[in-house]
Amino acid sequence: MNLVQVNIKSGGYLKKDLILNDISFAVKSGELVGLIGPNGAGKSTILKTVMGQLPYMDGKIDFPNAHTHYAYIPEQPVLYDNLTLWEHLEFAAAVGKMSRETFVSRAEELLKLFRLYKEKHRLPVTFSKGMQQKVMLILGFMMRPALYIVDEPFIGLDPHGMRDFLQLVDQVRQDGAGILMSTHSLDTAEKICTSFILIHEGTIISQGNLEAIRQQSRLPEGSLFDCFISLLEMQS
Structure with missing residues (x-):
């Protein structure tokens, strides 16, 4: 669908x-x-x-x-100066009309997953860039929408954070959600995406699963990176 x-x-x-x-x-x-x-x-x-x-x-x-409904997870964290992490989550839950019981359960689960539970009463504006990115991921995944729109999620994430993000991605996909994710991390994208839309100068130069991209780039065993470079060369 x-x-x-x-x-x-x-x-x-x-x-x-x-x-x-x-x-x-x-x-x-x-x-x-x-x-x-x-x-x-x-x-x-x-x-x-x-x-x-x-x-x-x-x-x-x-x-x-x-x-x-969709959740947007931006590349640059958007945070309120005077709200604690827990207050950010409470605010999002109120906007999403989430019951208190559901909110507490989901929020605590995600805080523990991303190892931010002990930080929940601190101000996220004082966090590192990677920690702030985790806050945005928690806010997005807490709402459990049908569609996730994610902009460059890997910037600033440490290996543990990336693993936790990918674990959540698998979980929500199994639950039937769809994800549109922009990234220039081709190696990671090749491993996790079901299909690709390759963009150059505001135009699609190729799209489909990896097999289709390989056929279009004439590299039957090429990596996504190699295929992308080959397609760019075809454009010139």
């Missing part, structure tokens, strides 16, 4: 300065779709378009189920 269908003819922050062209894809239940490309390729702009945050867009973003 499609959780979101994206058809962007063009898009940008100004109508006269378009960044995206001919972007079409879907994210299905149980999928982890990797939005792959270098810095400045348009990955974050695509995510903003999916969420309706791009000032100009010619196209359509369709959520087939009108009741589909």
